[in-house]
Amino acid sequence: MIDLKKAQQLILDATPVLGRESVPILDALNRVLVDDITAVQDLPAADISAVDGYAVCHGSLTGASPSHPASLRIIGEAPAGKPCRSTVGTGEAVRIMTGGLLPKGADTIVKIEHTTESGNTVTCNTDPGTGAGIRFKGDSLKKGDVVLHAGDTVHSLEIGSLACLRRAYVTVHRKPLVAIVSTGDEISDFHEPPALDKAMCSNLYALAAQVLETHATPLCLGIVPDDLEAQKNVLSEAMRADVIITSGGTSRGKYDLIHKAFASLGLETRFSSIFVKPGKPTIFGTIGKTLVFGLPGNPSATMLSFEQFIRPALLRMMGHLNGSDASPAKSNGNSRNDPFAHIDSFNRALGGNKAHLRPSQVPLGNIRTGNGRPLGRQTPCHDIQTDQLKVAAH
Numbered sequence: 001m002i003d004l005k006k007a008q009q010l011i012l013d014a015t016p017v018l019g020r021e022s023v024p025i026l027d028a029l030n031r032v033l034v035d036d037i038t039a040v041q042d043l044p045a046a047d048i049s050a051v052d053g054y055a056v057c058h059g060s061l062t063g064a065s066p067s068h069p070a071s072l073r074i075i076g077e078a079p080a081g082k083p084c085r086s087t088v089g090t091g092e093a094v095r096i097m098t099g100g101l102l103p104k105g106a107d108t109i110v111k112i113e114h115t116t117e118s119g120n121t122v123t124c125n126t127d128p129g130t131g132a133g134i135r136f137k138g139d140s141l142k143k144g145d146v147v148l149h150a151g152d153t154v155h156s157l158e159i160g161s162l163a164c165l166r167r168a169y170v171t172v173h174r175k176p177l178v179a180i181v182s183t184g185d186e187i188s189d190f191h192e193p194p195a196l197d198k199a200m201c202s203n204l205y206a207l208a209a210q211v212l213e214t215h216a217t218p219l220c221l222g223i224v225p226d227d228l229e230a231q232k233n234v235l236s237e238a239m240r241a242d243v244i245i246t247s248g249g250t251s252r253g254k255y256d257l258i259h260k261a262f263a264s265l266g267l268e269t270r271f272s273s274i275f276v277k278p279g280k281p282t283i284f285g286t287i288g289k290t291l292v293f294g295l296p297g298n299p300s301a302t303m304l305s306f307e308q309f310i311r312p313a314l315l316r317m318m319g320h321l322n323g324s325d326a327s328p329a330k331s332n333g334n335s336r337n338d339p340f341a342h343i344d345s346f347n348r349a350l351g352g353n354k355a356h357l358r359p360s361q362v363p364l365g366n367i368r369t370g371n372g373r374p375l376g377r378q379t380p381c382h383d384i385q386t387d388q389l390k391v392a393a394h
Helices: 004-014 156-164 202-213 228-238 258-264 299-317 384-393
Strands: 020-024 053-056 070-078 092-096 108-111 115-118 121-124 146-148 169-173 177-183 217-224 243-247 268-271 283-287 290-295
Touching (some): 004 283, 004 299, 053 070, 092 121, 177 228, 202 217, 202 243, 217 228, 228 243, 258 283, 258 290, 290 299
Parallel strands (some): 070 092, 177 243, 243 290
Antiparallel strands (some): 053 108, 115 121, 268 283, 283 290
């Protein structure tokens, strides 16, 4: 039996980072970049207007003021996306909108607020200075600038940036395929009629949902009975996955056969019992490059064990090298760079797990001493999520 932190570290030490694949940018959401993303051209690619107004030669505005405005002839218009082909000379102006391409000959834009238009003439009552109102080529980015770095997680803002850079595809770490198996003669699925001696296999669906929440890919292989050969056959099929998760059969009873089934496939066991409750009879090991987790059958223990042990491993596989997709934050206790520190049951700075809004594993022998947080409105001890897990257990 090993302690919780040792178990967590053993898992991360055994977890590989998966290879790369090129995907459309929307499929890259919440995934980790493999390569730096650089600008392939200047942004903006040409001089454009930053305001609505009039593009002029600065020399045409000499001495312009409210008492001595400059009157210029309008020779064209440059809306965004429709450039004006005329060349602006002295005493001339082109009506221009935000984002419009700066016409040849113009070097200044006078804001529309400082002008008055009448017929084909615009009167400018100010001299804003040479270059005013212009976003010059490369103002935002120069060709070759690194915009996103390898190891960055792609969120909606990054998706927009990639689109601006005209990157329809991007290279990210591959999602792990996670095979999920529920074991036991006492469980059934939706296609079977209810029976007094059967419980619904809630673990199968809860684990699949947790895998999806982690942005990995679940492969549900269904229920396998308490039969050694049947379990060996299903686990052999599961070997095509990057991770195998089973629920049930991890204790030492007559019908707890998953240990033998794993051993027959060559499991290198890293641990088979943890000093925590619930979740004590948890198995972890590897078969080749495949990570194998044997979780207890109790739904509460199963879901909590996933969060404590499997979720960080899946995140590491997808390129979150510290096993967490949470932004590090300062802490006066355990470092939040620890991939498990965001689970406050194990953060000493937060003082334990009393009155949590979700059930939490507690290392055996530790006393619940309160959560160390300022208390506002008191919450009942029988919180909703705990009750839901109790229902699932039945």
